[in-house]
Amino acid sequence: MMREVRSLSCKNQEARLIPKWVLLLGSCFLLLFSGSITAQSLDIAELKIDTNYLKLGQQTVLKFSISCKKERIPILPDWKTVLDGKLDIISLGDADTIAITENQLKIRQELVVAKFNEDTTVIDSLWIPLTKRRDTVFIATNQLKIYPILENVELDKDFRDIKSPVDIPLAWTEIVPYIALFIGILLLVLVIWIIYKIIKRSRKKKQVVIVPEVPVIIIPADIIALEKLAKLKAEEKWFTTDSKGYITELTDILREYIFNRWGFDAQESTSEEILAADFILTMDHSHLDKLKEILGTADFVKFAKANTGTDENKRMLESAIFFVEMTKQPREENG
Numbered sequence: 001m002m003r004e005v006r007s008l009s010c011k012n013q014e015a016r017l018i019p020k021w022v023l024l025l026g027s028c029f030l031l032l033f034s035g036s037i038t039a040q041s042l043d044i045a046e047l048k049i050d051t052n053y054l055k056l057g058q059q060t061v062l063k064f065s066i067s068c069k070k071e072r073i074p075i076l077p078d079w080k081t082v083l084d085g086k087l088d089i090i091s092l093g094d095a096d097t098i099a100i101t102e103n104q105l106k107i108r109q110e111l112v113v114a115k116f117n118e119d120t121t122v123i124d125s126l127w128i129p130l131t132k133r134r135d136t137v138f139i140a141t142n143q144l145k146i147y148p149i150l151e152n153v154e155l156d157k158d159f160r161d162i163k164s165p166v167d168i169p170l171a172w173t174e175i176v177p178y179i180a181l182f183i184g185i186l187l188l189v190l191v192i193w194i195i196y197k198i199i200k201r202s203r204k205k206k207q208v209v210i211v212p213e214v215p216v217i218i219i220p221a222d223i224i225a226l227e228k229l230a231k232l233k234a235e236e237k238w239f240t241t242d243s244k245g246y247i248t249e250l251t252d253i254l255r256e257y258i259f260n261r262w263g264f265d266a267q268e269s270t271s272e273e274i275l276a277a278d279f280i281l282t283m284d285h286s287h288l289d290k291l292k293e294i295l296g297t298a299d300f301v302k303f304a305k306a307n308t309g310t311d312e313n314k315r316m317l318e319s320a321i322f323f324v325e326m327t328k329q330p331r332e333e334n335g
Helices: 002-016 020-040 172-205 221-234 243-262 271-275 278-282 285-304 310-327
Strands: 044-049 053-055 059-069 088-092 096-099 104-114 121-123 127-132 135-140 144-149
Touching: 044 135, 044 144, 221 243, 221 310, 243 278, 243 285, 243 310, 271 285, 285 310
Parallel strands: 053 144
Antiparallel strands: 044 059, 059 104, 088 104, 096 104, 121 144, 127 135
């Protein structure tokens, strides 16, 4: 028995050797750990502000946060309505969502606000609805108070008479840039004017190249007609059974000659119109008889469908050659 009593007393003495601060620290740790666990499972809404004392017009940050379970959806406050007449919203930040645990979310939102009244501003508790399907739960935020900082104004010292504006003379440093700009514009205009004069003089110095006109060689009407009649004679076209084709070709040569010689459009005129033209009045009777003979025979062949013999065809060709040679324009008149 004595041994057992001694062993118990030894154990009690060892227990007394453990410091008290160790026991206190362990109990505090257990309390904090258990508190954090319970806090994470709660729905909490909170309002904070950087400073509760503001000067008129001073800006500060209003912070709103809410912690809730993932399955609940919070509806954020309408800040314009909440702060109407209390604080002015300078800027409104987006709501940020942070996952605290697997089942717990935290939503934060910050606002930059300013105070413009001299009264103490009170932001009452905000009831934040948390919805879960058809179930809705409300949680309340804390209350905030913002106090104004009013500066003391000494009426006798701080109020002064209004003075008229003071005329400050322009310094050279302010005038020089405008003078430099004006001189630069003048120089630019001068350079453009010099370039224009140089281009204008260079154009004047260029020699004007006169392209000589190619003289128009006018072949006399009789030469053209006689060449074509000579071709008919060389080819002996009078020896043909196609009287109409031969006579048409012969009279066409004479009609072209009349147009080139007197300027009368014989190609589009009948035999009567040709013989009644003004140029006929200047013609010798013997020459006119040859023309009448050729035109009359041609009309007889074309319209009466008559045929002319070889001798008559040859005689008409010689009459045409005689008519052209006798009525050709003298060379002196051609200039």
